[in-house]
Amino acid sequence: MAPQKVRRAPRGAGSRSTRIAMEVRTRFAPSPTGYLHIGGVRTALFNWLLARRHGGQFILRIDDTDTARHVDDALTKIFEGMRWLGLDWDEGPDVGGAHGPYFQSQRTDNHVAAITQLLESGKAYPCETSTTELDELREAAKAAKRPFVFRGPNRDMSGSEALALWKEKQCAVRFKVPQGKTTVLLDAIRGAVEWRTDMLGDFTIARDGGKPLYNLASIVDDIETKITHVVRAEEHLSNTHPQLLIAEGLGAPLPTFAHVPYVAAPGGKKKLSKRNPPPGVMVALEEYEQAGYLPEALVNALARLGWSLDDHTEIMSRQTIIENFSLDRVTSAPAGLDPDKMYWIQDQYMTALPADEKIELMMPFLVRAGLVADPPTPEQKAVVAKIEKACGDRLKLLSDIIRYGAMFLREELVIDPKAMKHLRKPGAEEVLAKLHATFATLEPFDLATIEAAVNDVREETGVGGKINHFLRASTTGETVGPGVFDCIEILGREKVLKNIETAREKIAAEAG
């Protein structure tokens, strides 16, 4: 009789409301590599959302077992990135908690205790087979086109013998994989996944010298920190088989597992990597911050990458996402990062952001660009407020304030080559002279009066609509920007007159 294939529960079949009744504890366990990968951040977000959805705890653990160098700096990156995105953790290296320590490297005693328990109960055995011998066996199996399934010679040792031998030799330890059995994982995203234990060799859980290996450490930590839902990247799916066997060997209750697909590079199915990202694609979280993305926008965008609320909702507040998040609506196929859509989502959030908050967030970008003082003077603040208002929807990223603000904030006029092209057109010089004369005495120097005055000059000179181009190019040095009359008003009479003069000199210099 063929085993009934277990299907995923229908979407939304309960977990959205009451399926998970017990306490939920999730974790994010990054390695301190020096940056937060955007795909890893999404995994962190899903864990965080699940915990918040069910009023549970989100734990930050640092999987630092093989990185001794520069951990401090990498740690700072992790903390700062998570905090910036608003993914707060209830237990972790810096805040502590009842199940610490939260550095994997500091849990070695727990791992060794688990190894000892497995040895003692006859679930594992010390193995002295050398790596060179193993390599030969592997090669031989490959040559014979047989799968390589290794079982060590000490496999049938008694628990006490095994323990004694290991204490004496501190050699590698292998898990004694039971034979003829099938392991079934009920993955919250993928449904039932089965493995036959006969396909799995006796994997090592400690290397020669006694150092615990990842598969052992990972599941032991999850068990001991009382993690209820292990939500992690799909590359760990294969690791789950040995981890399940270890948990079973330890007699420990199992967490629920959910394997989320990897994040692919835009337009493809290739995994997004930091090593060779496609041009213009940002992989590290900090790049998004530096580019001027809003944390709320990024949360929304990342949530939509592999998860959906329904068949039409794209823009959702953090609260809405929390209230509706469930693993059964996470896709099982990899999702390519879509920079265009992220940008669009960012646009939606920027548009909705109140002006004063936007200004507050944009100011540091101007400070870093050297366009305002640190701290900005009251005058500069006032100008920036005017710029923001005039720019309106044109500000998509916080950093856009640099692009649009420079023409108002810098002292000297800088004329873009495209703007210069306008100024070289016949009649420009003459019109500018007229405008200069008009502006010099214009009272009051405000939007309505400026506009009316420019209209008069246009009719007087008969240049038509081109006058706006001349005006924009000569006063801002740009061809794009906010409405030209807004620009004039923001610049103020003094600067407008000065800039027009500068522009005329340039024109004359080129002509002469």
Place this chain on the structure above:
RNA sequence: GCCCCCUUCGUCUAGUGGCCCAGGACAUCUGGUUCUCAGCCAGAAGAUCACCGGUUCGAAUCCGGUAGGGGGUACCA
């Protein structure tokens, strides 16, 4: 090689046997608004649901196989 996972418009997705000759969004294209840009409004185009076979009155949805992509096969994490 062997094991496991994945496969719906260019992209993110909806879809769990009839409501789907497949819906939404981004991107694209066209028209309108406009001093530029960005917007905004209106519209268009875009998917033989990877492929082949089966079950069924009926399949994107269930079953089998094939192909392609990904992960694992470490005394890495």
